[in-house]
Amino acid sequence: MSEFSFPAQDTAAMGAEDVDLGKARDGDNGAFTRLVTPLRRELHAHCYRMLGSTHDADDALQDALLRAWRGLARFEGRSSLRTWLYTVVTRTCLDVAETRGKRALPVDLGPSSDHAVLDGNAPLADVAWLGPYPDANLSGSQAGPDARYEQREAVELAFVAALQHLPGNQRAALLLFDVLGFSAAEIATTMNTSTTSVNSALARARKIVAEKVPSRTQQQTLRNVDDGRLRKIVAEYAAALENGDADALVALLTDDVTWSMPPLPHWYHGIEAVTDFAVQVPLTRCPSWRHVPTSANGQPAVAFYLGNDATGPHLAWSITVLTLRGEHISDLTSFIGPDHFTPFGLPAALH
Template structure:
């Protein structure tokens, strides 16, 4: 039986553990399941906890190993761009991905960072949740992913990571080098991304929402950068370049004025919108903003996300 102070000792770490598990798994649904499992295991073992490490470190040990176990039974979560090259013809009807594809999921900022975080800490947390980073992490084997996150995102000392994972400090350092090298291979070039709290990013989001709701392809063309990319789950078809993105949206997505209703939000530290199409929940759209343009649009056609991000 756990002591009476279990909740007060462990509850302050729930949000950051959820963020860690989300980074590990690429799914907020899976992350919530693992965090629940982590707290159940911790509650059962808390009476025997000897305090050789901090409660926080101990919880991370349980959560990380639970994530590694989960990863052994699940395939890599991807975005459409992870399944092949872009489609050059915007007149092509989008092709659903084959059965068995596990999609990356976006996450509401509020679920992981809350509303009362220190601004500096909040900025760091959001930077570690960018969709591009989460997608890139999916290319790393589970142990490399764990070491990279524990060392480079959470700044645990190498010796402590070795204890967490039941390995040696030398092994942690070697694994970290391989993980960093692999991440450089699969990650896009660093971008000057405007934070979603900045007026410029919110203005672009508001304009994007207005363009969609008004079925205004010309306005969307002005908002997108020349090399913008557009992808949408559950389709494997995606587009690179404004010259293909906009015609595709015009022909297959925008419909008539009033077909779309969108509500502003933030996801993965980026501007986002909860979408309804013809009165029905659609999902969530996440924007990457670079300078004064939108450079990447990822649309998650998953109606259950609407409730997760908040009802209208």
């Protein structure tokens, strides 16, 4: 994973911030809202990286901002308000992570299956599953191209999944230093520890992440794929499922493709196993598919809706995130469940 950091708050806004800060300390909730609104998206993305769940990120950010509002009198201005808010948010996420545990994908639970599993593949409710992240939650057009690139790189599925293998303190140190650009001394203050401990945590975290994240990020891959070609890949993949066309699907996949479907525990690796699953289940046993293109975790994605027939309503089924290698799909991660659709602003059904 390349090292990247997001820019600090525009200094031109600092005068207005100082005025609002004084008002907020006097109990003006509107002033506090004006202070935190420009930072909400980046703070929310930080919560997602820490916790691996959009819903947990929602709860953690709400709790953290409440803590910040109640503790604003303790903010002495020794650091920027942004830095102080990241301290509050990070500590809140560490509390949540300690109580809820790390998020997982099916590949973390056991070996792949070499053929379609039709029985004994019920959803596992006792596993905290990693979830997808809507790109719309990232900072918008006010960020320059390089910043938008870095924001997407920092929420890529492989990176967020790798973070879940780190203890909370290592996860926080890595994100604050490598992603957000805080110094080791600032991180030590945030985490109530020493710079030596921070540097040690960083070294261990980088080693684990390097073992689990591909050397080439999805943003690097996608920059070399023409936008028109990318839209074509997504459309052809969705059409293959909708038309029950196994040959068209296989033509889009790498030989070592993987397909996983949290919260289902079984997953498939290799073109033969993936093809067998596709033919046995989504291409033949699912009566009718419809889709809406979207994007998640800085990657192309497809929202799929399943219906009993082509003419009836189709209900929200899964958000499938595509990972590319070159111009072929190397990983399919289908996050099953209608609860994933709301954060993406997608309807619960297509009629």
